[in-house]
Amino acid sequence: MRFRLSQKNIPILSTFLVFILLYLSGAFAYKGFFSLRVFINLFIDNAFVGIIAIGMTFVIISGGIDLSVGSLVAFTGVLCANLLSRTDIPPYMVIFICLLCGAALGLAMGSLIHFLEMPPFLVTLVGMFLARGLSFVISLDSVPIRNELFLSISKASIPLGNGIRLPAYAVTFIIMALIGAYILHYTRFGRNIYAIGDNEKSALLMGLPVGRTKIFIYTINSTICAAGGLVYSLYTLAGYPLAGTGLELDVITAVVIGGTLLTGGVGFMEGTVIGVMILGLIQTIITFQGNLSTWWTKVFIGILLCIFILLQRYIAARKIQDKNK
Amino acid sequence: MPDIGNVLLEIRGLSRSFPGVKALDAVDFTLRRGEIHALMGENGAGKSTLIKVLTGVHKKNSGSIKLEGKGFEASSPMDAASKGISTVYQEINLLPNLSVAENIFIGRQPMKGFNIDWKAINMNAKKALVKLNLEIDVTLPLSSFSTAIQQMVAIARVIDIRAKILILDEPTSSLDMAECENLFKTMNRLKEEGMGIIFITHFLDQVYETSDRITVLRNGQFIGEYKTAELPRFRLISKMLGKELEQEMVSPGNTQGDTPARKEPFMTLNNVEKKGVLFPFDLEICEGEVVGLAGLLGSGRTEVAKLLFGINRPTGGTMEIDKRPVAVNSPRNAISHSIAFCPEDRKTEGIIPDLTVRENIVLPLQSCRGFFRGISRKEQEKITDHYIELLKIKVSNREQKAGTLSGGNQQKVILARWMAMNPRLLILDEPTRGIDVGAKAEIEKLIFRLREEGRSILFISSELEEIVHTCSRVAILKDRKKVGEISGENISEEKIMTTLAQEGTGERL
Structure with a gap:
């Protein structure tokens, strides 16, 4: 019985193991790898991927998928940069408008998925083209951000000593991850997400608010994603319509490596955070290695993803076997 | 409970049609407090339609449903459950990856401030299951237990909602003997507490072991309500099959x-x-x-x-x-031994509706020959025409989509398919x-x-x-x-x- 309990946790345990192994091998192989600065940089460089992965974790646990996140990051960035440079709308209001646009897109996609019973893959594919297209409509080129408030936010940071600082957006990532973990574990909404991903028909028959929850999941995800877009524009201090190309796939990868089942019903926010860190670690190791082309990052991520998918397959097969006993 | 024996649910003249079929035709059903009432009938008798109308999956066309003397209409299974009619289905509608305790309490978790009170959930779940003589680790995922235990968990969830009426739709089809006994004990205890139980099963022995009354339906019609003790098995079967x-x-x-x-x-x-x-x-x-x-x-x-x-x-x-x-x-192996099988459910297991009659007929013949030894179009047409004539399949031409044929003709196409194999x-x-x-x-x-x-x-x-x-x-x-x-x-x-x-x-x- 005890063994079976751990079976559910195998994905997240293996995620953690992979992270430790990667980190240790990096630390042994390269001088200066085992430092606070490198570790903190993992958070800094991956903050916006991480923030988006939090929303994606909700979506994937519920058994869905969202392909629109990369485009939405670009759209938010371009919208934000343009509103700041071309209008007099106050910066706080700009942030609010950007988040609202994200929420609106999510609400629309969630409603289509629920009311018309359309597959999330298709609906969010539409969202992906829509958001990408709109960002090019707004601007063909990169628009720099020179707003005072944005500059100050991008510079704001918590000093950690030794001249190492944790910037505001990295802090945002950490706080949002904590909130996400809390929602998943301690609220009815969070548990309903698991229920829907586990078996939607059952969840409906058990009297859970399936429709409302599903729409809410996509709304939240797109809002978080808009926030991720804002963080990205703080990180680069520009709005660029080609930003975040293929980002949705990186994010999905991070979530899956983090132990969330693509079929839904199983997953942890903690896993997602480690998943994001693993992607960052691979990149860092390649950088430290120095001779390899950065494209090797993709190769390693591909191999790792393959291993995790095989692991998920194995667990699913074990489950069916157990049932037949 | 004092009111044992009082009428709890009264259904009179309930009708429901689907295009081309009268699934329920003026059916009566009466359930009393503290009784186990078996609902019997062969396939297509209307049992499941009756349950579905009662629990709000389908709307009724006419007739009345009264729960405790008051008009009753459910808009959905959830609505029915909130009004006191809960159903445990043959397939278990629970969440395999979540813990047993969570399965019992999801949707109505006890809260402590803003947080779900996991301690209370696990404790109460344990209590609810002990009532059913089940002592298991409620923090384990549901999927780590046998179907029988999952079935009991489903019942525990329902009982905990405090249902007045419990509908058990084929609950025993996957249980072994001891598990059935356990379920029956639970049913009897609930019955003594004044719950009305509607029990649907195909096992006659179980009907005689547990039920107080039997209502028989046949072809959507009400055949009669009987006291179990007064209805010999032989008569019950003859009523179900419609042979006096x-x-x-x-x-x-x-x-x-x-x-x-x-x-x-x-x-x-x-x-x-x-x-x-x-x-x-x-x-x-x-x-x-x-x-x-x-x-x-x-x-x-x-x-x-x-x-x-x-x-x-x-x-x-x-x-x-x-x-x-x-x-x-x-x-595949069976086919190579020259065995052919026309399945019961031709819609889902037999005919491929989007393929033409010809394609449907030559399909297994082709698969038997393998990919590289094709059957020429001419030969295919010859085979198809032969069987269309032999079986008198009514088609406009052999390239008609099989899905557009009538049921009888679809059946003949399947027959032709297997006959073409010379099984x-x-x-x-x-x-x-x-x-x-x-x-x-x-x-x-x-x-x-x-x-x-x-x-x-x-x-x-x-x-x-x-x-x-x-x-x-x-x-x-x-x-x-x-x-x-x-x-x-x-x-x-x-x-x-x-x-x-x-x-x-x-x-x-």
């Missing part, structure tokens, strides 16, 4: 079915069994013989067919074809269900013709008349077990029904 045996039943004799001298056996089963599905089973099918499988719904008829065709693999026993031992472990054994599972009388007669004729050609046929039907008519030997199944075999002169509807009505041994899978 009290009247002198003249057996049509076995005029058509008598075989010339017994021939060589084609396939022999010795003690073939599948744990949890079918008890050990013997059967011999000779060349040029029509063997019938008779039994009520859920008696294991289709399961036998699926074992023979390799869809399910047996867990014990041996099979012989032409006196040589074989292991039929996949449909030595043809398994027909309910070949005449839902087709009109004319088509039935033709299919019957066809069966005789195949028999003349020396082919073996395993004929499964819930219409006893057909079985008596066509078969030269009949194996009788009951509760997943072969309870008798009759042949030749002895085959009659009455004989089959008497065998079915015999007191069961109570043995369960």
Whole structure:
């Protein structure tokens, strides 16, 4: 019985193991790898991927998928940069408008998925083209951000000593991850997400608010994603319509490596955070290695993803076997 | 509870039609407090429609439903549950990856401030299950337990909602004997607490073991309500099947079915069994013989067919074809042994609606030959035309989409498909269900013709008349077990029904 309990946790345990192994091998192989600065940089460089992965974790646990996140990051960035440079709308209001646009897109996609019973893959594919297209409509080129408030936010940071600082957006990532973990574990909404991903028909028959929850999941995800877009524009201090190309796939990868089942019903926010860190670690190791082309990052991520998918397959097969006993 | 015996639920003149079918026709049903009421009927009798109307899945067309004297209408299963009518379905509608405790409490978790109170959930879940004599670790995921325990968890969830009426739809089909006993004990306790229980099952023994009253439906009509103690099994079966045996039943004799001298056996089963599905089973099918499988719904008829065709693999026993031992472990393998199977549910398991009649017919023939030895278009057309004519399939042309044909003609297309393979054994599972009388007669004729050609046929039907008519030997199944075999002169509807009505041994899978 005890063994079976751990079976559910195998994905997240293996995620953690992979992270430790990667980190240790990096630390042994390269001088200066085992430092606070490198570790903190993992958070800094991956903050916006991480923030988006939090929303994606909700979506994937519920058994869905969202392909629109990369485009939405670009759209938010371009919208934000343009509103700041071309209008007099106050910066706080700009942030609010950007988040609202994200929420609106999510609400629309969630409603289509629920009311018309359309597959999330298709609906969010539409969202992906829509958001990408709109960002090019707004601007063909990169628009720099020179707003005072944005500059100050991008510079704001918590000093950690030794001249190492944790910037505001990295802090945002950490706080949002904590909130996400809390929602998943301690609220009815969070548990309903698991229920829907586990078996939607059952969840409906058990009297859970399936429709409302599903729409809410996509709304939240797109809002978080808009926030991720804002963080990205703080990180680069520009709005660029080609930003975040293929980002949705990186994010999905991070979530899956983090132990969330693509079929839904199983997953942890903690896993997602480690998943994001693993992607960052691979990149860092390649950088430290120095001779390899950065494209090797993709190769390693591909191999790792393959291993995790095989692991998920194995667990699913074990489950069916157990049932037949 | 004081009001035991009072009417809890009263349904009068309830009707519901679907396009072309009257699923419920002025049905009455009365459930009293503290009673277990069995709802009986064969497939298509209207049991599930009645439950679905009651729990708000379907709307009624006319009639009245009263719960505790007040008009009742549910808009959805959730609504019904909140008004006191809860259902536990045959398939377990729970969440396999979540813990047992969470499955009992999800949607109405006890809260502590803004947080879910996990401690209280686990504690209360434990208590709820102890009431059902179940002591398990409630923090484990549901999927780590057997179906029986999952079923109990589903019941625990329902009881905890404090239902007035509990509907159990085939709850025992996957339980073993001890698990059933446990369930029955629980049912009795709930009954004593004043709950009304509607119990749907195909196992007659269980009906007699547990229920106080029985309501029988047939073809959407109300046949009657009886006290279980006053309704002998034999009469119950005759009411379900619609044969009044009290009247002198003249057996049509076995005029058509008598075989010339017994021939060589084609396939022999010795003690073939599948744990949890079918008890050990013997059967011999000779060349040029029509063997019938008779039994009520859920008696294991289709399961036998699926074992023979390799869809399910047996867990014990041996099979012989032409006196040589074989292991039929996949449909492909079965086809290579010259066995063909027309499934019961032609819509989902047989016909491919978007392909043309021609494509549907040559499909397995092609797959048998392999990818590289194509059948020329001309040959395909020749085969198709041959069978369209032979079986009198009504099509506008051979390229018509199979999905647009009527039920009887779809059935004929499937028959043609397997006949084109020239099988030595043809398994027909309910070949005449839902087709009109004319088509039935033709299919019957066809069966005789195949028999003349020396082919073996395993004929499964819930219409006893057909079985008596066509078969030269009949194996009788009951509760997943072969309870008798009759042949030749002895085959009659009455004989089959008497065998079915015999007191069961109570043995369960």
